[in-house]
Amino acid sequence: MMKKFMNKAEDFIPEMLAGYYAAHPDYVKPVDNNLRCLCAVHKKPGKVALATGGGSGHLPLFLGYVGKGMLDGCAIGGVFQSPSADEMLNVTKAIDQGSGVLYIYGNYNGDIFNFTMAAEMADMEADIEVRSIIAGEDAASGPRAAAGEKNVRRGVAGIFFVYKIAGAAADQLLPLDEVERLAKKASERVSTMGAALTPCTVPRIGHPSFTIGDDEMEIGMGIHGEAGLRRGPLLSADAIVEEILPALIDDLKLNAQDEAAVLINGLGATPLEEQYLINRKVNELLTKAGISVYKTYVGEYATSLEMAGMSITLFKLDDELKPLLDAQADTPLFKQFGR
Amino acid sequence: MMKKFMNKAEDFIPEMLAGYYAAHPDYVKPVDNNLRCLCAVHKKPGKVALATGGGSGHLPLFLGYVGKGMLDGCAIGGVFQSPSADEMLNVTKAIDQGSGVLYIYGNYNGDIFNFTMAAEMADMEADIEVRSIIAGEDAASGPRAAAGEKNVRRGVAGIFFVYKIAGAAADQLLPLDEVERLAKKASERVSTMGAALTPCTVPRIGHPSFTIGDDEMEIGMGIHGEAGLRRGPLLSADAIVEEILPALIDDLKLNAQDEAAVLINGLGATPLEEQYLINRKVNELLTKAGISVYKTYVGEYATSLEMAGMSITLFKLDDELKPLLDAQADTPLFKQFGR
Known part of the structure; x- marks a missing residue:
């Protein structure tokens, strides 16, 4: 038998998220009343905005890193499921301040598909420039990609360091090119x-x-x-x-x-x-x-x-x-x- | 079968502690090379010193709260076992700055016995004034003590709030009487x-x-x-x-x-x-x-x-x-x- 503190299984994520917002109102709020789309309450004017997204079940990943000095927004899916492209798009619109948006997420097909679509829609619908860093560093999941090769590695805990480096770079008001370069550098190390x-x-x-x-x-x-x-x-x-x-x-x-x-x-x-x-x-x-x-x-x-x-x-x-x-x-x- | 990341069972605590000091050299150091006696690296001159102690197996309790703005020292026992009176005494001597020491620990007989003895030895051997707050707030473990009655409740997670309040009071350089009063007030609430x-x-x-x-x-x-x-x-x-x-x-x-x-x-x-x-x-x-x-x-x-x-x-x-x-x-x- 499954032993968990929960009510109905289908309410697990919305109830978890409701408890999260109730605990941290000084840090995060939902975008357009959709609990699965978080953005930071605190905005530093003019900075490059950082977003992530991914399935639930990995806390503190992903939403726990939205705040000051790290990420600005996050879209959350069901347990081990990608959020939708529309959800990531809404987060993107909520956090953009005209300096561009950098997505940092794990190397999983569902996330890549949805966030690539979100980035295209953000460009077409709202003229927001989005760049993406796909973090994948599980050395057990495949060889390190050579220059120009596709990275086959799964993203696991190391994405924390990519958030931290990119978050600090954006907080220093570095431009999108620089934040992207530093995030990429971190992800390769x-x-x-x-x-x-x-x-x-x-x-x-x-x-x-x-x-x-x-x-x-x-x-x-x-x-x-x-x-x-x-x-x-x-x-x-x-x-x-x-x-x-x-x-x-x-x-x-x-x-x-x-x-x-x-x-x-x-x-x-x-x-x-x-x-x-x-x-x-x-x-x-x-x-x-x-x-x-x-x-x-x-x-x-x-x-x-x-x-x-x-x-x-x-x-x-x-x-x-x-x-x-x-x-x-x-x-x-x-x-x-x-x- | 027991599934744990460990080596020999008898090395569990010393190896855990060695890993803790290796991770946090900016925060804590052992007293007299005994890994079970921690004190904070940072000393704020003249403040009342706060110590705790208790068995292992409860991290972040107890040692995780030794640092700035909370506790100054901690004695750690084996898993679910009290540290010795001598260990608590050595911590007490290492952290005292002449303004007195407040012990804050959980309501368990072994801890009470050892820390009461440590307090007496500190007074006799080193002329250090020690006061004690015994935290016990598990409402499931017995009725709330009436005025003058012995508290029968077990100490559980609520001790965190007592540390936090006493730690902030000591950090403001309040005298021992005041730090003790505020810790007692917190423990009753x-x-x-x-x-x-x-x-x-x-x-x-x-x-x-x-x-x-x-x-x-x-x-x-x-x-x-x-x-x-x-x-x-x-x-x-x-x-x-x-x-x-x-x-x-x-x-x-x-x-x-x-x-x-x-x-x-x-x-x-x-x-x-x-x-x-x-x-x-x-x-x-x-x-x-x-x-x-x-x-x-x-x-x-x-x-x-x-x-x-x-x-x-x-x-x-x-x-x-x-x-x-x-x-x-x-x-x-x-x-x-x-x-």
């Missing part, structure tokens, strides 16, 4: 891999979306339960980190003297204690490789409902990116005091 | 009740600490699995809120025109989506009762490892408490921009 211990249950389906043995784990599983690199016996935390981390270091071509930010992300049911325990080994291996840890984030940044699991993201930094990463941000589900 | 759907597993035990049927929930369960008010079939989220909220309103004698802060707390495995869905009904019922919601907090504030469950806390406010609640705080696991 993140790499993620995770491990899942249990499945999760979509409310309208009512049973787990897959099964995984009582003594098994899956390395590289996606945040909708997509198949990972391999399934095998549950290893120790250190052994899991020793498998994942070298793959990320290799993927980003990190060398001694390089600096990176670390994100240990819980997928839903994994206690913070276990995430910190994982960070111990991550920090140790990076230090041993001579890679300097500039900043560490631990907690839930992109979840999969109540899935037990975690992902590790590395973000390769340079002197241009560090001040943007350090900039102040204040949203309902992410807060950082500036340096 | 919080009331909590929760519902649990699943048990959790202590790493060194390796199996769930209790069982609960696939279609059952327990109202009022404690954060170590202590028996609650009643066990019964899993109800809808709205029905659960309709059972809990009136009990809290009654306990705090909240009337129309009163103002309260709300905390919807996840116990570990409950997705943020469900917590927000619960907030919708909480907000609706408070509004209907004419009680004004001054501020809402949603997320994990006091957990029980990977237990699925949530608690609702109300905090009755007045004009003295509101600015303290609104004050800026910056710790690894709680951040709030000041108003």
Whole structure:
């Protein structure tokens, strides 16, 4: 039996959203009374507007990052479902201030289809210039795209760093070209891999979306339960980190003297204690490789409902990116005091 | 089988703590190289020092609130076990600045025994004046103490509000008497009740600490699995809120025109989506009762490892408490921009 705090399954998203607006009236409001279309209450005049969108079930992704210093708007779909092109268009119109709009979203076909259409409609109907960054950095889901190649990787927790960099750039009133360039740069410098211990249950389906043995784990599983690199016996935390981390270091071509930010992300049911325990080994291996840890984030940044699991993201930094990463941000589900 | 990211069970806490210090070197450091004794890196000269302590397994409780604008130090025990009197004493010595120390901790016998001893030793050995606030506000665990009576209630998530108020008061350089008075006032104005759907597993035990049927929930369960008010079939989220909220309103004698802060707390495995869905009904019922919601907090504030469950806390406010609640705080696991 599905054990969730919910009423009717079909009301799960509207009721969640109603509770979100009730909790954070100083931060967000719905666009045109459609709860699935959020925009920030606070507007910084003249800035490039940033929008994201995607399915529900991943909080704090996506709506939790709409606020000051990060995103301006978000369209939300059903659990693990893309919002519509019309919803993304309405968000786009609500947040544009004449300086253009940048979409940042995950590499999923439904989202690409809808947000591409929304961008075209925004151009035709409202003369809004929209650019798009499609974030996909799950190193378990395919090889890194070579120059000019299509990126086949799924977008997972690393999109947080793309939001953070683009959000800080837009907050500094940089023009659309620059915000886009920096977001793209960030997206090419993140790499993620995770491990899942249990499945999760979509409310309208009512049973787990897959099964995984009582003594098994899956390395590289996606945040909708997509198949990972391999399934095998549950290893120790250190052994899991020793498998994942070298793959990320290799993927980003990190060398001694390089600096990176670390994100240990819980997928839903994994206690913070276990995430910190994982960070111990991550920090140790990076230090041993001579890679300097500039900043560490631990907690839930992109979840999969109540899935037990975690992902590790590395973000390769340079002197241009560090001040943007350090900039102040204040949203309902992410807060950082500036340096 | 126990599915956790861990190595040897006996290393769970030291490895978690090592990962915590590695993640947050700008905020905390160990006292005398004992990882179980944390103190804040940042010291505000002359302020009353605030300390807490308690068992592990409740992150962000307890150590996550050590930082700026909240607590100055913390002693951490094993999972669900009190730290020792000596550890609390060492924290006390490390954080005292000559203005006295206030302990704020949960109403559990082990903690009371050890922290009372630590306070006596601090007085005798180091001439440090220590006062104590024992927070206990789980309305499901016993009746509210009358004046002069011993408080029998368990301490749960509501201690967050006591930390916040005392932390802001100390940050304003108020004297020990005032910080103590305000912390006591806050502790008497919080009331909590929760519902649990699943048990959790202590790493060194390796199996769930209790069982609960696939279609059952327990109202009022404690954060170590202590028996609650009643066990019964899993109800809808709205029905659960309709059972809990009136009990809290009654306990705090909240009337129309009163103002309260709300905390919807996840116990570990409950997705943020469900917590927000619960907030919708909480907000609706408070509004209907004419009680004004001054501020809402949603997320994990006091957990029980990977237990699925949530608690609702109300905090009755007045004009003295509101600015303290609104004050800026910056710790690894709680951040709030000041108003």
